[in-house]
Amino acid sequence: MSSSTSQKLLAEMLGTALLLAVVIGSGIMAERLSGGNVAIALLANTLATVGGLYILIEVFGPISGAHFNPAVSLVMVGRSELAWKLLGPYVAAQLVGAVLGAWLAHAMFDMSILQWSTKVRSGTGQWIAEGVATFGLLLVILRAPPSRVAAMVAAYIGAAYWFTASTSFANPAAAFGRMFSDSFAGIAPASVPGFMAAELIGAGLAVVLHGWLSPRSSVSSTPSTPQQAHNDSLARHV
DSSP states (O other): OOOOHHHHHHHHHHHHHHHHHHHHHHHHHHHHHTTTOHHHHHHHHHHHHHHHHHHHHHHHHHHHOOOOSHHHHHHHHHTTSSOHHHHHHHHHHHHHHHHHHHHHHHHHTTOOSSOOOOOOOOSHHHHHHHHHHHHHHHHHHHHSOGGGHHHHHHHHHHHHHHHSTTOOOOOHHHHHHHTTOOSTTOOOGGGHHHHHHHHHHHHHHHHHHHHHSOOOTTOOSSOSSHHHHHHHHGGGOO
């Protein structure tokens, strides 16, 4: 049975909120417990994000595709895997969810709910890093075997936390939500437009490269079983 539009939007909002709560909350906890060791804090933040992202994709994938990411939703519209009329509502749900997730993290750690990040993340290296991070994420989503998308997306994001200078936001909704948190995972509002632009460029380049490469032989155009249909839905993740 296919999900209704309201179920899909709720899944996108809730999934994005929980993802941001994981990213920001684990960043706050890691910073408090690491004794000033930034490497340890980043490692803890990475491990929590990898585990949380994998679970959220598996839970919400069959309902909405588990995009949690406007760049992913835009690409799926271009591939006719998401209706154009749902793009705006999906993005709105993701942005609202991102802010709610930041506020939830603050509430759990007895912090001020309403705040703005002062952590500047800007410069050519940061923008290139975000383009690379989002390029890789979309390429994984588009080319991974459907049954492995959740694990491969989570693993890629975990790796990209460490090999990109920006620690791999790779998600305009994440950048938007994280500017509402003056914490380890935050980003200053003035830095967000540059991140978003780089992320969208990276996503577009991934689509172009995917089109140049040979199609995945493991993906059938028509699912032959309910399990295959479920697996194909996972290919729409974040």
